[in-house]
Amino acid sequence: MTSDLERALRSAAGGLAVPADELGERIHMRAADEGLLDVAYASLDSPLGELTVAATPAGLVRVAYADFRDRDSVLEDLAARVSPRVLESPARLDAVRRELDEYFEGRRHSFEVPIDWSLTRGFTRGVLQATARIPFGEVGTYASVAGEAGSPRAVRAAGNALGANPMPVVVPCHRVLRTGGALGGYTGGLHRKEYLLRLEGRLT
Secondary structure, eight states: OOOHHHHHHHHHTTTOOOOHHHHHHHHHHHHHHTTOOSEEEEEEOOTTOOEEEEEETTEEEEEEETTTSOHHHHHHHHHHHTOSOEEEOGGGGHHHHHHHHHHHTTOOSSOOSOBOOTTOOHHHHHHHHHHHTSOTTOOEEHHHHHHHTTOTTOHHHHHHHHHTOSSTTTSOGGGEEOTTSOOOOOTTOHHHHHHHHHHTTSOO
16 A cells, blocks of 8 residues: 555656655655654564554554554554554664564563554553563463553453554563463464464463
8 A cells, every 4th residue: 555645755756767765765754854754654574474563753553463454454544543644664663673673583572662552542551551561471461451451350351452452562462361371362363472472481
């Protein structure tokens, strides 16, 4: 999907004799410099498959598994819920790419990129912020994150909130298990939850 902003900028620059890659980078830089870029996105490779990642000036706003939700639908959702000014800009996601690479290589145990929580509200945001505080190598339960969000009996609602996590891996919903230790569900599929828990030493 090419955003309306990107199409307009490319059309305006159509007469320039510039290689496509260089033109794309100029478009991204110009849009950012003029305050026209509200959401930057990029596609990243990972051991779990391709990821679509997006960020606003406030921070990381979206991480999506490409085979679970295709990039076009992710971008349409961002355009509707955050801003229609969405543009592919890999350079703006370099810090996210680097931290994810380090995490998957076992060299990073916590993420430092800022988070933009604007896709979450109320109880859901509380559950996800509680989840973000679970350290590498440790786990919580649906009941514990519900309690930290202010509603200890809302276990099912906590599960729904985790299922709606817009930033899996970085906001580590894979670290939340059922009481008793069963894995529970996972937006990207249980094989991914198992992979991440093995990476962190919680499964053998």
